[in-house]
Amino acid sequence: MAPADRKALYMQIRLHGTPAETATTLTALTQVLTIQHISRPYPDRPPSTRHRIYIDATPREDARR
Template sequence: MRIRLHGTELECLRTARQLARVLDVLDISPPYPDRPPSRLVRIYLTTDQPTDHDSHNTQGD
């Protein structure tokens, strides 16, 4: 999966860290700034479903 985070750089990095707790994060892009005057960035995560199914809820699979 490819997930796009959009917000301040700090918000995006914190959220990426939290997502890494429940998903296998394969890659995190550098922050891409929006056009001025925006101070927001985009960060892209490449993820996979967790391989440890015992510790995660897999209902709906």
């Protein structure tokens, strides 16, 4: 596969929300994506209770059909 082809299939996704929201969303995303890497949580500045996580993922083979 050429480098340009690999890049087209590779996604970087940012989830932003409460820890419970990002965990629920990440669980749902695993149904259609193969998760390659999940970053550590990056908290927003206080007084916010939200954080960000970054995901590297590719579409699952069975979800592409």
